[in-house]
Amino acid sequence: MSEIRLIEIKEEILSDNKKDADTLRKKLKDQKTFLLNLMSSPGAGKTTLILKTIEHLKTRFRIGVLEADIDSMVDAEKVAAAGIPAVQIRTGGFCHLDATMVMKGLNAFDLSSLDLVIIENVGNLVCPAEFDTGAVKNAMILSVPEGDDKPLKYPLMFSICDVLLVNKIDYLSISDFDMKALHERARTLNPGITIIETSGKTGAGIDAWAQWLAKETHTFIT
Amino acid sequence: MHELPVMQSILTIVLKHAAMHRMKKIHAINLSVGTLSDLEAEWMQRYFDHLSAGTVAEGARLKIEWVPAVLSCEACGEHFEIDKTKLGGITCPACGQKKFSLVSGKEYHIKDMEAE
Numbered sequence: 001m002s003e004i005r006l007i008e009i010k011e012e013i014l015s016d017n018k019k020d021a022d023t024l025r026k027k028l029k030d031q032k033t034f035l036l037n038l039m040s041s042p043g044a045g046k047t048t049l050i051l052k053t054i055e056h057l058k059t060r061f062r063i064g065v066l067e068a069d070i071d072s073m074v075d076a077e078k079v080a081a082a083g084i085p086a087v088q089i090r091t092g093g094f095c096h097l098d099a100t101m102v103m104k105g106l107n108a109f110d111l112s113s114l115d116l117v118i119i120e121n122v123g124n125l126v127c128p129a130e131f132d133t134g135a136v137k138n139a140m141i142l143s144v145p146e147g148d149d150k151p152l153k154y155p156l157m158f159s160i161c162d163v164l165l166v167n168k169i170d171y172l173s174i175s176d177f178d179m180k181a182l183h184e185r186a187r188t189l190n191p192g193i194t195i196i197e198t199s200g201k202t203g204a205g206i207d208a209w210a211q212w213l214a215k216e217t218h219t220f221i222t
Numbered sequence: 223m224h225e226l227p228v229m230q231s232i233l234t235i236v237l238k239h240a241a242m243h244r245m246k247k248i249h250a251i252n253l254s255v256g257t258l259s260d261l262e263a264e265w266m267q268r269y270f271d272h273l274s275a276g277t278v279a280e281g282a283r284l285k286i287e288w289v290p291a292v293l294s295c296e297a298c299g300e301h302f303e304i305d306k307t308k309l310g311g312i313t314c315p316a317c318g319q320k321k322f323s324l325v326s327g328k329e330y331h332i333k334d335m336e337a338e
Contacts, residue, residue: 127224
């Protein structure tokens with residue numbers, strides 16, 4: 001009879017995805033294309049924010065948008081209507097994008113003709129946080145109606161993002177959203193996070209956001 | 223939802239090690255997972271059982287060591303555990319400063335497995 005043995009493994013669970021993501025980042029650096037991964041829950045304002053961002057930056061950078069959606073083309077159509085190349089990845093029920101899916105989506109673009117690609121990830125604060133997409137920077141939107149307690153419920157998401165956009169600040173006057181508490185909670189998990197308060201409706205904060213993105217893009221591609 | 227690809231990744235890794243060591247049956251897999259992850263032990267096991275059916279890992283038990291979220295104070299270096307449901311107004315228990323970095327809590331690691 002054989003004996004039970006303890007076999008050492010010592011591997012990261014998602015190491016394959018991480019490897020693919022690192023490979024993709026290297027390729028993007030070589031091709032001088034900046035990739036931003038934008039995440040949020042459904043309805044936080046990702047598509048509107050992307051459209052506003054395009055308005056601000058389209059004269060400065062050549063932009064493309066990679067849209068992930070479980071089963072629709074609505075967002076890609078809106079972006080394409082703004083005159084920007086858009087590729088739709090239908091995740092077919094999948095709750096997130098991983099590096100391989102992003103790589104496949106990017107193959108549909110001519111990357112040498114783009115400076116900046118924005119990924120609109122699947123609307124979800126849980127799963128996308130676990131999977132490195134290969135993006136150079138991660139951004140998330142939290143909208144005011146969702147509440148200031150979200151870092152307590154989705155700590156991983158807040159801990160992996162480089163920038164947090166607190167959107168729909170036009171709702172603040174009719175809400176008990178505690179902005180100071182939100183900043184503190186987000187910074188406890190992620191002291192280096194940049195927080196920008198925005199409104200897709202009034203345009204507040206969009207300049208600051210566009211400047212942040214322009215600076216990061218410029219630094220990466222030059 | 224994302225338990226499925228995570229469990230698939232665990233299964234791929236343990237099957238690779240089982241083949242390397244010519245193991246016929248995996249009894250248990252020891253994981254360390256940070257408490258900041260949203261994985262639930264019960265669902266991890268269920269998804270794993272579903273995926274591992276018919277492989278040498280069928281019936282293997284997932285033993286999870288939950289790694290607490292620990293902050294390090296940037297002023298004095300003190301390490302302390304936090305409760306992820308109470309993130310506001312945290313100060314360093316040693317010096318009272320409020321600048322930290324996250325030391326642990328995001329782990330996603332396979333330590334070893336018990337196999338024959």
